[in-house]
Amino acid sequence: MIAAPCGQLAIAAALFRAVDALRVEVEGDPSGRERQRLLAVVCPPGSVCWLCGGARGPIVLGLRRGHPLGPSMDHVVPRSMGGSWDLSNLRPAHFGCNSARGARDPQQLDLSGAYRDAG
Numbered sequence: 001m002i003a004a005p006c007g008q009l010a011i012a013a014a015l016f017r018a019v020d021a022l023r024v025e026v027e028g029d030p031s032g033r034e035r036q037r038l039l040a041v042v043c044p045p046g047s048v049c050w051l052c053g054g055a056r057g058p059i060v061l062g063l064r065r066g067h068p069l070g071p072s073m074d075h076v077v078p079r080s081m082g083g084s085w086d087l088s089n090l091r092p093a094h095f096g097c098n099s100a101r102g103a104r105d106p107q108q109l110d111l112s113g114a115y116r117d118a119g
């Protein structure tokens with residue numbers, strides 16, 4: 001381990017952040033921390049799920065990870081079809097609605113099975 005002066009550590013931290021930002025642009029997959037930041041922007045308290053239009057109730061923050069009524073970011077153009085992580089391609093959605101949609105057209109969505117275990 002090499003002891004580095006504070007200035008070098010700050011430079012290293014800035015470099016890591018720059019690399020992180022670059023990775024989002026190049027590979028299109030933000031880090032976990034970046035996803036959390038995006039989720040807070042895309043899905044603030046009171047958000048309405050764009051897939052069910054609120055038919056399943058509000059998106060509920062603070063539930064266990066993966067709860068069907070919990071928050072998620074849905075890609076309008078799915079990642080598998082080249083959709084980006086740009087804010088213009090992200091919409092708030094229930095985790096359950098998002099999972100049920102997969103890469104399908106939202107117009108052809110059948111959400112009937114998505115909430116079986118939503119207790």
Ligand SMILES: [Zn+2]
Pocket residue numbers: 049050051052053054056093094097
């Ligand atoms: Zn929904």
